[in-house]
Amino acid sequence: MFKGKDVIDVDCFNREEMLHIFQTAKNFKEILTRPIKKVPALRGKRICNLFFEPSTRTRISFEIAEKTLSADVTNFSASTSSLKKGESFKDTILTLSAMGIDMYVIRHSEPGAPLMLKRYTNAMVINAGDGIHAHPTQAILDGYTIWEKKKNFESIKIAIIGDISHSRVARSDIKMFRLLGAKVVICAPYTLLPMAIDNYDVIVSRKPEEAIENADVIMGLRMQLERQTSGLFPSLREYNEIFGITQARMKLAKPDAILMHPGPINRGVELDSNIADAAYSVIPEQVTNGVATRMALLYLLFGGVQVENID
Amino acid sequence: MRTLIKGGQLISHSYEGKYDILISNGRIEKIAKSISSDGKYTEIDVSNCLVFPGFIDMHTHLREPGYEYRETLNTGLKAALHGGVTTLACMPNTLPPIDNKANVSFLLGKSKRLDLADLLVIGAITKGREGKELANMGEMKMAGAIAFSDDGSPVTNSHVMRRAMEYAKVLGLPIISHCETLELSDGGHMREGWFSTYFGIHPIPDVAESIMVGRDIELSYLTGEHLHVAHVSTKRSVSLIRQAKRDGIPITCEVTFNHLLFTDEALSDYDTNKKVNPPLPTRKDQEALYEALEDGTIDILVTDHAPYAPHEKEVEFQRSPFGISGLDLFTNMLFEVHRRLGIEMKKLVEAATFIPARLYHLEDRGDIKEGDLADLVIFDPEQTWKCLPETLYSKGKNTPFVGKEIKGKVITTLEEGKIVYDAEKG
Numbered sequence: 001m002f003k004g005k006d007v008i009d010v011d012c013f014n015r016e017e018m019l020h021i022f023q024t025a026k027n028f029k030e031i032l033t034r035p036i037k038k039v040p041a042l043r044g045k046r047i048c049n050l051f052f053e054p055s056t057r058t059r060i061s062f063e064i065a066e067k068t069l070s071a072d073v074t075n076f077s078a079s080t081s082s083l084k085k086g087e088s089f090k091d092t093i094l095t096l097s098a099m100g101i102d103m104y105v106i107r108h109s110e111p112g113a114p115l116m117l118k119r120y121t122n123a124m125v126i127n128a129g130d131g132i133h134a135h136p137t138q139a140i141l142d143g144y145t146i147w148e149k150k151k152n153f154e155s156i157k158i159a160i161i162g163d164i165s166h167s168r169v170a171r172s173d174i175k176m177f178r179l180l181g182a183k184v185v186i187c188a189p190y191t192l193l194p195m196a197i198d199n200y201d202v203i204v205s206r207k208p209e210e211a212i213e214n215a216d217v218i219m220g221l222r223m224q225l226e227r228q229t230s231g232l233f234p235s236l237r238e239y240n241e242i243f244g245i246t247q248a249r250m251k252l253a254k255p256d257a258i259l260m261h262p263g264p265i266n267r268g269v270e271l272d273s274n275i276a277d278a279a280y281s282v283i284p285e286q287v288t289n290g291v292a293t294r295m296a297l298l299y300l301l302f303g304g305v306q307v308e309n310i311d
Numbered sequence: 312m313r314t315l316i317k318g319g320q321l322i323s324h325s326y327e328g329k330y331d332i333l334i335s336n337g338r339i340e341k342i343a344k345s346i347s348s349d350g351k352y353t354e355i356d357v358s359n360c361l362v363f364p365g366f367i368d369m370h371t372h373l374r375e376p377g378y379e380y381r382e383t384l385n386t387g388l389k390a391a392l393h394g395g396v397t398t399l400a401c402m403p404n405t406l407p408p409i410d411n412k413a414n415v416s417f418l419l420g421k422s423k424r425l426d427l428a429d430l431l432v433i434g435a436i437t438k439g440r441e442g443k444e445l446a447n448m449g450e451m452k453m454a455g456a457i458a459f460s461d462d463g464s465p466v467t468n469s470h471v472m473r474r475a476m477e478y479a480k481v482l483g484l485p486i487i488s489h490c491e492t493l494e495l496s497d498g499g500h501m502r503e504g505w506f507s508t509y510f511g512i513h514p515i516p517d518v519a520e521s522i523m524v525g526r527d528i529e530l531s532y533l534t535g536e537h538l539h540v541a542h543v544s545t546k547r548s549v550s551l552i553r554q555a556k557r558d559g560i561p562i563t564c565e566v567t568f569n570h571l572l573f574t575d576e577a578l579s580d581y582d583t584n585k586k587v588n589p590p591l592p593t594r595k596d597q598e599a600l601y602e603a604l605e606d607g608t609i610d611i612l613v614t615d616h617a618p619y620a621p622h623e624k625e626v627e628f629q630r631s632p633f634g635i636s637g638l639d640l641f642t643n644m645l646f647e648v649h650r651r652l653g654i655e656m657k658k659l660v661e662a663a664t665f666i667p668a669r670l671y672h673l674e675d676r677g678d679i680k681e682g683d684l685a686d687l688v689i690f691d692p693e694q695t696w697k698c699l700p701e702t703l704y705s706k707g708k709n710t711p712f713v714g715k716e717i718k719g720k721v722i723t724t725l726e727e728g729k730i731v732y733d734a735e736k737g
Binding site: 088089090108110111112113115116130131132133134168171194195196197199 | 503504505507508509510511512513514580581622625626627628629630
């Protein structure tokens with residue numbers, strides 16, 4: 001069911017498979033609390049983390065997941081590679097492919113890069129973010145986080161607020177949440193909403209108050225300053241005032257609502273100054289869950305079945 | 312020596328049906344239901360084949376001078392003959408650009424020496440295609456240029472475009488406009504819509520085209536100059552052009568096979584061989600293009616042949632240049648449009664022969680009739696072949712048809728009665 005599969009976006013899994021990943025991740029999460037954080041599940045497997053775009057949390061999260069499972073890990077980052085010398089993507093891949101890699105984890109600024117990688121390798125490919133297209137492992141960790149907290153997706157409302165246009169996380173998250181059956185409301189200035197967004201079967205709201213009202217999950221997205229200079233909104237101050245997730249707005253949500261953010265966060269922009277530290281914030285937990293879900297995914301893709309007795 | 316083309320199914324403006332064609336001295340001497348050879352003529356049996364006038368492709372990029380690694384006149388003109396194109400016009404976005412009489416003469420002289428397909432040259436509107444100063448259009452006309460265009464780029468300054476149109480009108484030659492509002496398309500790589508959102512590819516809105524179409528219609532209205540809109544691709548553009556034609560504004564336009572055969576949805580594999588400018592249309596826009604082709608709003612069919620070297624296309628989608636190679640597959644793509652859309656073959660053939668010949672005042676071609684040049688394409692609609700890079704004469708292998716099984720094959724291309732392409736000899 002999972003073995004040998006490529007993970008380009010969340011839609012390569014069905015609902016049942018996704019829940020199986022969550023269940024597996026739950027078992028792995030326990031390993032992360034052990035004094036000796038290592039299991040031999042992927043011993044002898046060679047994984048290359050191909051990062052053509054700078055990344056801190058995703059790269060480290062994958063690396064920890066891979067090392068905890070005892071895989072041999074090679075890190076490739078664009079800034080220190082032959083790409084600097086003008087080598088093309090294709091030639092870089094052909095070179096690496098000659099070194100016996102079993103799996104690539106790829107991050108790239110260009111949408112479609114993981115599919116292009118597939119053209120030149122037989123190894124498995126996991127998309128760790130490609131341009132504004134997709135970020136499936138972030139969506140899996142987000143889905144897992146909600147699953148752990150809410151158990152049931154059918155009756156919940158998830159509000160996603162912020163720059164949807166430039167967000168691969170939003171695109172994959174929306175697919176994930178709809179796959180699991182949650183109601184999704186998105187909210188942003190129209191300058192930051194991509195065309196035909198309602199085709200994802202989501203509700204588009206112009207007011208954050210309306211989006212947050214009675215929501216079970218509120219997710220903020222990073223707002224970058226360069227969107228202001230490219231004319232998509234007048235100022236970060238105004239953005240915060242109208243679309244920022246504030247303490248006052250959080251009060252409109254369900255009493256047990258949780259606040260999520262894929263990070264890195266901009267305090268005082270998309271999130272009001274201190275709410276990332278509030279009790280309802282699960283932002284730090286998302287990071288832990290990132291490692292557990294990535295372990296689960298790697299384990300399943302390499303053909304793992306039983307997790308209960310792993311040691 | 313006379314040649315008799317026997318038993319073919321003719322599809323042309325003047326003749327449709329089963330006729331024999333007798334050729335002498337490079338021209339069509341006689342067309343009749345049955346002409347008997349009596350051993351006097353060289354006979355070519357073309358039963359079960361379709362016979363078209365040699366096709367006229369008014370929008371190609373042959374890359375010479377300056378980009379010979381992408382295409383040369385030699386490879387491009389051979390690709391044309393392979394595709395059934397006997398007359399073609401090349402755009403001036405070369406290095407240096409075709410913006411003066413010497414460059415026009417160079418292309419015409421070289422193509423004449425090569426003696427392959429007939430080349431027509433389109434000169435630049437502005438010097439260096441920079442959109443600032445008018446190029447020496449008069450001198451280029453005297454050297455043989457047949458139209459002017461800064462194709463690849465729009466003339467963004469409306470005043471410069473106005474003066475260019477007024478000046479070209481005096482010369483009696485059309486202006487071909489690449490309609491694109493750069494501020495709106497900048498940074499985009501496919502048509503904006505659901506699929507650009509879904510694939511995460513930076514979008515180009517449809518109005519980036521139609522806004523400029525609207526401006527140029529107004530300038531054509533003002534100046535009375537014949538404006539030809541290159542590669543229309545949106546519903547809004549065709550509806551503006553339809554209205555302009557009703558208003559009596561001297562405007563014509565073209566559509567490429569790419570835009571008739573593929574939509575934005577086809578980019579799900581991020582294949583750079585389907586990356587083109589203007590970008591592939593949405594389904595809705597494509598339907599408007601079909602309709603416009605049927606009702607005559609769209610006048611002619613072109614390839615917008617844009618060959619690139621493999622290494623330029625084997626890159627990430629957004630880093631790839633825009634353009635699809637098309638000359639080798641001209642007749643096949645036209646036939647494919649007929650098969651997929653059910654548009655009458657005669658109508659499609661006219662849009663690629665009779666009508667461009669009339670628009671650009673090309674004499675003695677674009678039809679099958681007595682007295683015309685014997686430029687003919689013999690096409691077997693039943694034969695299948697596999698399109699592989701090595702089967703294309705163009706250096707540009709960047710077509711979505713590569714690797715595909717194709718139904719229908721050009722068997723022979725004749726230019727002025729001479730066999731210039733023969734599938735058996737290659």
